[in-house]
Amino acid sequence: MTNQNSKDILIVGVGGQGTLLASRILGNLAISQGHDVKLSEVHGMAQRGGSVVTHVRYGSKVFAPTVDAGSADIIIAFEKLEALRWIGKLKPNGKMFVNTQEIAPMPVVTGAVAYPSDIEGTIANEVPGTVFVDALSMAKQAGNAKAVNTVLIGVLAKHMDIDKQAFLDAIKATVPERFLDINIIAFEKGYNS
Amino acid sequence: MTKKLMLGNAAFARGAWEAGATVAAAYPGTPSTEITENVATYDEILAQWAPNEKVALEVAIGASFGGARALCAMKHVGLNVAADPLFTAAYTGVNGGLVIVVADDPGMNSSQNEQDSRFYARSAHVPMLEPSDSHEAKEFVKAAFELSEKYDTPVFVRSNTRLSHSQGVVELMERADVALKPYVKDIPKYVMMPGMARKRHVIVEQRMNDIKEFANSTELNKVEMNDTAIGVITAGVTYNDVKEALPNASVLKLGMIYPLPAKTIADFAAKVDKLYIVEELEPFFEDAIKAMGIDIIGKEIFTLQGEYSANMIAKGILGKQIDSRDAGVLPMRPPVMCPGCPHRAVYHVLKKLKIMATGDIGCYTLGALPPHEGIDMCVCMGASISMATGLEKARGKDFARKLVAVIGDSTFFHSGITGLVDMVYNGATSTVMILDNSTTGMTGHQDHPSTGKNLKGDVAAVIDIETLVRGLGVKNVRTVDPFDMKALEVILKEETAREEVSVIITQRPCALLPQVPVLPALHINDTCTSCGMCMKLGCPAIERHENGMWINETLCNGCGLCVKVCKFDSIKKAGE
Numbered sequence: 001m002t003n004q005n006s007k008d009i010l011i012v013g014v015g016g017q018g019t020l021l022a023s024r025i026l027g028n029l030a031i032s033q034g035h036d037v038k039l040s041e042v043h044g045m046a047q048r049g050g051s052v053v054t055h056v057r058y059g060s061k062v063f064a065p066t067v068d069a070g071s072a073d074i075i076i077a078f079e080k081l082e083a084l085r086w087i088g089k090l091k092p093n094g095k096m097f098v099n100t101q102e103i104a105p106m107p108v109v110t111g112a113v114a115y116p117s118d119i120e121g122t123i124a125n126e127v128p129g130t131v132f133v134d135a136l137s138m139a140k141q142a143g144n145a146k147a148v149n150t151v152l153i154g155v156l157a158k159h160m161d162i163d164k165q166a167f168l169d170a171i172k173a174t175v176p177e178r179f180l181d182i183n184i185i186a187f188e189k190g191y192n193s
Numbered sequence: 194m195t196k197k198l199m200l201g202n203a204a205f206a207r208g209a210w211e212a213g214a215t216v217a218a219a220y221p222g223t224p225s226t227e228i229t230e231n232v233a234t235y236d237e238i239l240a241q242w243a244p245n246e247k248v249a250l251e252v253a254i255g256a257s258f259g260g261a262r263a264l265c266a267m268k269h270v271g272l273n274v275a276a277d278p279l280f281t282a283a284y285t286g287v288n289g290g291l292v293i294v295v296a297d298d299p300g301m302n303s304s305q306n307e308q309d310s311r312f313y314a315r316s317a318h319v320p321m322l323e324p325s326d327s328h329e330a331k332e333f334v335k336a337a338f339e340l341s342e343k344y345d346t347p348v349f350v351r352s353n354t355r356l357s358h359s360q361g362v363v364e365l366m367e368r369a370d371v372a373l374k375p376y377v378k379d380i381p382k383y384v385m386m387p388g389m390a391r392k393r394h395v396i397v398e399q400r401m402n403d404i405k406e407f408a409n410s411t412e413l414n415k416v417e418m419n420d421t422a423i424g425v426i427t428a429g430v431t432y433n434d435v436k437e438a439l440p441n442a443s444v445l446k447l448g449m450i451y452p453l454p455a456k457t458i459a460d461f462a463a464k465v466d467k468l469y470i471v472e473e474l475e476p477f478f479e480d481a482i483k484a485m486g487i488d489i490i491g492k493e494i495f496t497l498q499g500e501y502s503a504n505m506i507a508k509g510i511l512g513k514q515i516d517s518r519d520a521g522v523l524p525m526r527p528p529v530m531c532p533g534c535p536h537r538a539v540y541h542v543l544k545k546l547k548i549m550a551t552g553d554i555g556c557y558t559l560g561a562l563p564p565h566e567g568i569d570m571c572v573c574m575g576a577s578i579s580m581a582t583g584l585e586k587a588r589g590k591d592f593a594r595k596l597v598a599v600i601g602d603s604t605f606f607h608s609g610i611t612g613l614v615d616m617v618y619n620g621a622t623s624t625v626m627i628l629d630n631s632t633t634g635m636t637g638h639q640d641h642p643s644t645g646k647n648l649k650g651d652v653a654a655v656i657d658i659e660t661l662v663r664g665l666g667v668k669n670v671r672t673v674d675p676f677d678m679k680a681l682e683v684i685l686k687e688e689t690a691r692e693e694v695s696v697i698i699t700q701r702p703c704a705l706l707p708q709v710p711v712l713p714a715l716h717i718n719d720t721c722t723s724c725g726m727c728m729k730l731g732c733p734a735i736e737r738h739e740n741g742m743w744i745n746e747t748l749c750n751g752c753g754l755c756v757k758v759c760k761f762d763s764i765k766k767a768g769e
Contacts, residue, residue, distance in 0.1 A: 037361070109732075
């Protein structure tokens, strides 16, 4: 039920995967494009391997820092099960970018329940046109498995009406200097996938 | 003017800096922690971690009496700990400005209850402001310092998880040049014994009357007149949700939330046809406004629990239902102890020995979840030790032979020490386990009195936990590496059997600390029989697949705990 003038992006994943950095890159990107921006992050207990969601909203004027159910223009999912968990946030015509990585949650690890089968099929059925990528393999090729976040930003960049250079500048403004090279390579891998 | 995207908590800190504050003290607590971490980045402010919120507020009060502008930040439950100095500081008033930022946690993202700190403002007679975004977070801290000195009172600024942990655009300004105020001895003002406190209480009430007048004129409260069919009174982050859900409604946005601006509210109510109150948690505004005789709708349509959203407000007021996809029932993903976490070994051994544990607040609270289910109760900071004493009083010494209290190092300093003093003094006999991981873990790795560093990163005195515990009169003190599970098992058996208080310090640094090396991931070879012993550790890196066990190499940090529990020697290092 959020205001129609804003662009609402949800980044979902598992605590520790680097969703926070991805949202901050998008925040700096939106500022560079002259927008008002709000980001909502997760700190504390949920960061310990729990389900995490960060919100990015930008536009001429943004009030709420969070994306409501049925409101997200874009969902970027760092993990398949989390993609499905948060699908209710997507607008009817929203778009999803999903890393095909699987991370078993504790109830699956302990054998209490099974990891859902064919999540990709379920999502493709609910949201036709969803982009699935193996961001983990690309991050490893770039030199660090933790660069999944910039791979996914690269994938997103290819599908957005914002200059590629603006994305690169936002990465430079956000990522610590010593990790920059790997993250630029990771971004390019995502962009060219 | 520089504009910057800033976390709410960073903006609170910037506000203190721009206001010319020179002292800040706090104990970490989600969602307030980053306020003081950010304050510490400014050279002009002497910022410190205190062992708990009571000490932190007392440091800030002393600094204020000494003429400095002082900031003290805490989470909502931290304010319970600091409540004692708070109520009396309201009587003494201040010298330099004193601002207390308190962060509530609607929805309990990282807390054990959902208390509403606004009631502290009312019962302590301390004014409270509530910003709605990062820029206001900064500006309201500055306004709070001005109010504090103008009206000679501590001033609250209320935050919540969503504000503290959201980023918004902030306009940066220069630091005000505020001189240290002279210190003048003033016993009737600063010494609160009955004869003097009675006189101060009269001043407190006079002051509140003055501030009520101020509330009606301040620009901290904003009236936005639009369509008058619907009027909404709201504050804080919830204001933003109201603007998203009802862009055409008239809104009274309260910036000063205690005392309330009675005249402003009455004027606004008279201008709109139907008046709603939208406030998370308790009906704090609603009860006060109803007592003014104004007809309003609030908690009849809105819940006392959790965070609000624009959808929820649109549904409550407009009856609008937003359609969204349904993901169905999926496996939950609760937080877990990290791969390599030293606490995992402790819970593994406790479970093996069928020992019951009282729990405390920290990462080790996660031991309550499957597969360990290792703690039976958790209430508040420090309670593990005192609850164990109570359990023994209720159920006898035999019960204490299978009972331990589990508490972290930072939590022990916070409020575990007094519980242990009580055990020694009153002859309790259960065992206290201090899980010393050399940091305050859950809040994101803050230093504390035994880490050897202070908030500014400088070398600090080390208070050795073992020496401290012995000094309290505990004769049986054992220190062990929890990853030596065989030794831990022996020690636990011996100490719980003993009809005397014992303390076991399990010492191993948090796996996420930079000084802890990340070793190459382990792997499982084909001698694995899928017996499932390693699964009992509840390590997120070990998964059971159709064709046997598997270690997730992106999560494993090579800690080797699983190697110790595998009976078939099937878990190997890289290259083995």
